[in-house]
Amino acid sequence: xxxxIIKPSILPGxxxxxxxxxxxxxxxxxxxRNNYEKFGFLPIDTPIIEKSEVLLAKGGGETExxxxxxxxxxxxxxxxxxxxxxxxxxxxxxxxxxxxxFRRYQIGKVYxxxxxxKGRFREFYQCDIDIIGNENxxxxxxxxIPSVIYSTFKELGFDDFTIKINNRKVLSGFFQWLKIKxxxxxxxxxxxxxxxxxxxxxxxxxxxxxxENIIEKIKKFMSIKSSNEExxxxxxxxxxxxDIFKSGFEELNFVAKYIKDFGVPEKNYVLDLSIARGLDxxxxxxxxxxxxxxxxxxxxxxxxxxxNLAAHYTKRSLPGVGISIGLSRLFSQLMEEKIxxxxxNFLTKVLIIPMDDCLKEGIEVATILRKENIYxxxxxEEGKIGKKFNYADKLNIPYVIIxxxxxxxxxxxxxxxxxxxNQETMELSEALKILKN
Amino acid sequence: xxxxIIKPSILPGxxxxxxxxxxxxxxxxxxxRNNYEKFGFLPIDTPIIEKSEVLLAKGGGETExxxxxxxxxxxxxxxxxxxxxxxxxxxxxxxxxxxxxFRRYQIGKVYxxxxxxKGRFREFYQCDIDIIGNENxxxxxxxxIPSVIYSTFKELGFDDFTIKINNRKVLSGFFQWLKIKxxxxxxxxxxxxxxxxxxxxxxxxxxxxxxENIIEKIKKFMSIKSSNEExxxxxxxxxxxxDIFKSGFEELNFVAKYIKDFGVPEKNYVLDLSIARGLDxxxxxxxxxxxxxxxxxxxxxxxxxxxNLAAHYTKRSLPGVGISIGLSRLFSQLMEEKIxxxxxNFLTKVLIIPMDDCLKEGIEVATILRKENIYxxxxxEEGKIGKKFNYADKLNIPYVIIxxxxxxxxxxxxxxxxxxxNQETMELSEALKILKN
Numbered sequence: 001x002x003x004x005i006i007k008p009s010i011l012p013g014x015x016x017x018x019x020x021x022x023x024x025x026x027x028x029x030x031x032x033r034n035n036y037e038k039f040g041f042l043p044i045d046t047p048i049i050e051k052s053e054v055l056l057a058k059g060g061g062e063t064e065x066x067x068x069x070x071x072x073x074x075x076x077x078x079x080x081x082x083x084x085x086x087x088x089x090x091x092x093x094x095x096x097x098x099x100x101x102f103r104r105y106q107i108g109k110v111y112x113x114x115x116x117x118k119g120r121f122r123e124f125y126q127c128d129i130d131i132i133g134n135e136n137x138x139x140x141x142x143x144x145i146p147s148v149i150y151s152t153f154k155e156l157g158f159d160d161f162t163i164k165i166n167n168r169k170v171l172s173g174f175f176q177w178l179k180i181k182x183x184x185x186x187x188x189x190x191x192x193x194x195x196x197x198x199x200x201x202x203x204x205x206x207x208x209x210x211x212e213n214i215i216e217k218i219k220k221f222m223s224i225k226s227s228n229e230e231x232x233x234x235x236x237x238x239x240x241x242x243d244i245f246k247s248g249f250e251e252l253n254f255v256a257k258y259i260k261d262f263g264v265p266e267k268n269y270v271l272d273l274s275i276a277r278g279l280d281x282x283x284x285x286x287x288x289x290x291x292x293x294x295x296x297x298x299x300x301x302x303x304x305x306x307x308n309l310a311a312h313y314t315k316r317s318l319p320g321v322g323i324s325i326g327l328s329r330l331f332s333q334l335m336e337e338k339i340x341x342x343x344x345n346f347l348t349k350v351l352i353i354p355m356d357d358c359l360k361e362g363i364e365v366a367t368i369l370r371k372e373n374i375y376x377x378x379x380x381e382e383g384k385i386g387k388k389f390n391y392a393d394k395l396n397i398p399y400v401i402i403x404x405x406x407x408x409x410x411x412x413x414x415x416x417x418x419x420x421x422n423q424e425t426m427e428l429s430e431a432l433k434i435l436k437n
Numbered sequence: 438x439x440x441x442i443i444k445p446s447i448l449p450g451x452x453x454x455x456x457x458x459x460x461x462x463x464x465x466x467x468x469x470r471n472n473y474e475k476f477g478f479l480p481i482d483t484p485i486i487e488k489s490e491v492l493l494a495k496g497g498g499e500t501e502x503x504x505x506x507x508x509x510x511x512x513x514x515x516x517x518x519x520x521x522x523x524x525x526x527x528x529x530x531x532x533x534x535x536x537x538x539f540r541r542y543q544i545g546k547v548y549x550x551x552x553x554x555k556g557r558f559r560e561f562y563q564c565d566i567d568i569i570g571n572e573n574x575x576x577x578x579x580x581x582i583p584s585v586i587y588s589t590f591k592e593l594g595f596d597d598f599t600i601k602i603n604n605r606k607v608l609s610g611f612f613q614w615l616k617i618k619x620x621x622x623x624x625x626x627x628x629x630x631x632x633x634x635x636x637x638x639x640x641x642x643x644x645x646x647x648x649e650n651i652i653e654k655i656k657k658f659m660s661i662k663s664s665n666e667e668x669x670x671x672x673x674x675x676x677x678x679x680d681i682f683k684s685g686f687e688e689l690n691f692v693a694k695y696i697k698d699f700g701v702p703e704k705n706y707v708l709d710l711s712i713a714r715g716l717d718x719x720x721x722x723x724x725x726x727x728x729x730x731x732x733x734x735x736x737x738x739x740x741x742x743x744x745n746l747a748a749h750y751t752k753r754s755l756p757g758v759g760i761s762i763g764l765s766r767l768f769s770q771l772m773e774e775k776i777x778x779x780x781x782n783f784l785t786k787v788l789i790i791p792m793d794d795c796l797k798e799g800i801e802v803a804t805i806l807r808k809e810n811i812y813x814x815x816x817x818e819e820g821k822i823g824k825k826f827n828y829a830d831k832l833n834i835p836y837v838i839i840x841x842x843x844x845x846x847x848x849x850x851x852x853x854x855x856x857x858x859n860q861e862t863m864e865l866s867e868a869l870k871i872l873k874n
Binding site for chain 2: 003004005006007008009010011014015016017018019022023025026037038039040042043044045046047048049050051053054057068070071072073075077088089090092093094097098099101103104109111113122123133136137138140141144147151258261262263310311312313314315347348351359360363364366367370371373374375376377378380381382391394395
């Protein structure tokens with residue numbers, strides 16, 4: 001029977017890795033997860049498909065156009081486009097079964113039908129944490145979040161990164177004091193600083209109709225760069241008589257004071273009055289994180305404080321603070337820039353090659369190694385020995401154990417370290433010691 | 438501004454857990470994953486959305502009606518309904534970059550718009566392993582698969598389970614020898630034995646038009662139950678002169694011989710000539726796994742050997758063998774039957790409660806514990822002490838550390854074991870020893 005061959009391919013904008021890279025990706029995901037758990041965040045796993053009326057309760061905006069939305073029977077369905085809206089729905093739905101403050105993490109795929117461009121994915125992993133309070137949530141949590149970011153990126157192998165911290169109230173209070181009406185529009189322009197530079201920000205503020213005097217004040221404000229203490233002193237000395245500003249200043253002051261106790265070294269965070277975050281959503285502390293040697297990657301971990309998580313699903317006030325890592329994008333950027341590389345990533349530690357008629361003995365050794373939790377594969381196919389070694393090499397398997405009739409007779413194994421090339425025959429117990437190292 | 442409240446809910450047939458249960462679920466998933474990796478299986482992660490023409494290349498059948506399929510722009514898209522079709526596409530697409538034999542595992546969500554019924558999910562996790570050969574794949578792999586099943590379910594805490602093993606060729610050779618024309622139809626009827634019993638099988642075979650003499654022979658054949666060796670002797674003594682039967686018998690013999698060397702105890706596997714597997718797909722060895730005390734759960738892990746994985750995507754011959762665990766279904770059944778329970782599942786080990794003005798010191802202790810990889814939360818909200826202890830209790834957090842002014846003065850901490858009720862004040866280094874245990 002002739003079968004019609006269909007070209008095997010996936011959709012553009014979807015990431016799919018070979019096992020070597022997948023091992024690296026999973027390793028990053030595991031480290032993020034373990035760090036989130038270390039700080040007391042608990043897992044949830046919401047459905048990828050939700051009711052459109054629930055997922056799109058907020059409505060409008062850029063995101064809605066990007067949503068994968070479809071009809072099935074009588075149901076109007078959508079794929080989740082972030083993990084925050086499902087969290088809001090989850091907390092409102094399970095409110096009576098949840099203990100507050102509710103610390104949850106979720107790591108999962110989200111979907112956005114973005115314009116196809118390099119480094120942007122239509123299916124990608126987000127790794128989110130949020131702390132949700134019932135009616136209230138202490139500002140201490142805002143000081144703790146940077147320590148989660150710090151610990152996570154340290155654990156991912158990074159040293160030279162900076163967590164930039166600001167407070168939306170400081171900005172919006174300042175704008176109010178300047179008698180600017182559309183402060184949200186100003187925030188959105190400021191958020192583009194990285195992309196369009198200070199002169200670009202100036203131009204866009206001018207297009208917004210602000211006068212030169214005001215624009216100069218905003219630019220000067222955004223440019224205050226010095227030590228964290230000096231920034232706070234500087235802010236104080238501006239004598240801005242606005243309640244929102246004052247409240248934001250107090251919060252920023254508090255966060256700066258406690259962040260040290262949470263173990264974040266001074267070199268890894270900075271107060272930065274130019275950090276705005278594009279989303280309307282945030283109402284207080286905001287965070288962005290940058291790799292100092294690769295600023296063009298943009299923020300690799302962002303988030304902030306919001307007054308009310310779930311206004312569309314409940315009348316309760318549920319303030320929160322959280323961050324998100326867009327792992328698929330980050331991974332692809334790190335690979336692209338060769339900041340991480342799939343050199344010698346492996347899971348399987350030993351390939352057993354049974355010679356001649358020693359299959360039974362090879363299997364027995366594999367069974368012993370696996371009981372010792374040593375990840376082991378038996379090469380069971382026919383073929384030349386060179387091909388089998390080549391297989392170990394291609395899979396980055398660091399050790400090969402050869403079992404032939406001489407080894408069986410001597411109750412020994414021959415073990416080869418693929419990296420050093422060293423090969424030695426020894427008792428299995430000796431080989432076990434090497435492999436357990 | 439008044440916001441319209443939308444009732445927060447998810448679609449029927451979708452599983453969503455509270456964190457306590459999610460911890461248990463994730464723990465099971467981790468154990469399965471680690472066991473798969475121990476046997477040399479490497480991870481892949483294919484997209485959940487694929488091109489419909491690719492995913493539905495095989496076409497027809499019950500599954501197609503259940504597919505979540507939709508149009509977006511010019512693209513006809515579908516959500517994956519298993520992990521096998523994506524594997525076939527993956528191997529054909531990445532053929533030149535893959536080393537064979539290719540051992541991969543994939544754990545992920547799949548989608549089937551099934552009729553809404555208890556214990557059936559529309560979004561559920563599958564945990565699959567497969568070994569794919571290029572042109573050939575040794576029968577040794579068929580003997581190894583039961584050892585992966587055994588090791589996995591042992592690691593999940595089960596003892597009393599049976600892996601039932603058969604070979605499709607033994608059945609189809611036998612049917613051919615009986616001169617039955619539609620042997621696939623007979624296989625499908627036999628596969629229903631668990632549900633309809635031997636008399637039901639007899640009736641359906643009769644409806645198929647088989648005569649009573651043949652039906653009796655089939656029923657007798659299916660009823661051969663004894664030790665594995667006796668079954669093989671019994672099969673041999675039937676003197677069935679059919680090449681397919683003989684080939685299947687040799688394979689079954691081989692699998693039975695080597696399965697012991699792979700460390701599977703005799704009590705955990707059995708040759709069972711009544712195991713057929715419903716899918717047309719399988720061509721040799723087939724597996725089903727049962728919890729002996731809960732037969733009504735049905736098979737909790739099934740799979741088998743297939744001649745050709747990717748006939749729809751490549752002209753290459755890619756034989757394979759694999760198994761799948763439907764984890765969402767299994768988890769929900771185990772919870773339902775109270776075989777597993779969310780009693781005291783926790784991730785966070787310590788809740789720190791800072792008293793009076795000891796917030797700074799509480800945070801410092803948390804930072805020290807986290808550096809020692811002890812999962813820690815600081816309770817930062819206002820409230821009565823009883824409420825805070827209650828919080829630890831609800832989250833199953835086993836230890837509470839209290840830090841008040843006396844403790845700060847004495848450079849000590851007070852640690853309470855929530856389960857025993859014991860409370861003691863000691864140096865932090867002493868508390869660390871307890872927590873690391």
